[in-house]
Amino acid sequence: MLKITRKVEYALIALRHMQLKQSEELTSTKEIATRYGVPQQLLAKTLQHMARDGIIEAVQGPAGGYRVATNLEQISMKDFFEKLEGPLGMMDCYFDSDCIQFGSCNIRVPIQRINDNMRNLFSQMSVQEVTQ
Amino acid sequence: MLKITRKVEYALIALRHMQLKQSEELTSTKEIATRYGVPQQLLAKTLQHMARDGIIEAVQGPAGGYRVATNLEQISMKDFFEKLEGPLGMMDCYFDSDCIQFGSCNIRVPIQRINDNMRNLFSQMSVQEVTQ
DNA sequence: ATTAAATACGACTAATATTATCGTATATAA
């Protein structure tokens, strides 16, 4: 319950690794996979995902790789989570409305208040705070 | 990702339902299950779990049921979550240390800081805030 | 041109966690 996914974890590990280098320098999937003992294929998809989102930049071909393409101080953890995993809510009813029988739920409002608190927490936290 | 479980949801629905009654009055599993369209057997286990934890009190036999047995203002959502679902952490390494290859993780410290923030958020929130 | 090393990406499989059900035992008021 209330766990983050491997995908997010791998993404953060990769970002931190890239930030330790000169900003122009490239990092390959393989380099990160072997360095941190992470499954390369899954990491690859995660990096591709971040590249599509413009968080990192891809350079193809041999000697290619990725580099950070944005100011990570400007991306909140909430936005980061949502880019990688979609809408962030403790209950599905925060977005969809198919949580328990329609209309009969007696805790929807308070639960959404909690949800707002959690989203707010992650909104006030930048990716940089994790990867610096 | 970062979702609460049905068990927790059903528990909160049940608590709220019971709080709307006179404090001595009993509520059966069936009553809640039919009222909110919730699976009765699963709800039953959840109520039994809460009874073991002393959050609610069980009265057996026909015309039996449950009633709230504690001041819900005194129980934090963090403690509530942990009673029902065990240790509360976004990553397993917060408690166990078998998250990614030992020693090679570069984000353990910052992730645990985030984790502390989240635990803190739920520590400052009482069950009463949800069920009142 | 050819090769080799890297990214790109959809489809698939495996593993795990969550959710729900079943069967049976026990308690107790009527």
Add this chain to the structure above:
DNA sequence: TTATATACGATAATATTAGTCGTATTTAAT
């Protein structure tokens, strides 16, 4: 004695997450 309720371990069904496979594309180096 019966009916109705809680108690609880075991199991089944479902959903989510994690990981793999196969193939295509890009491009620097030879």
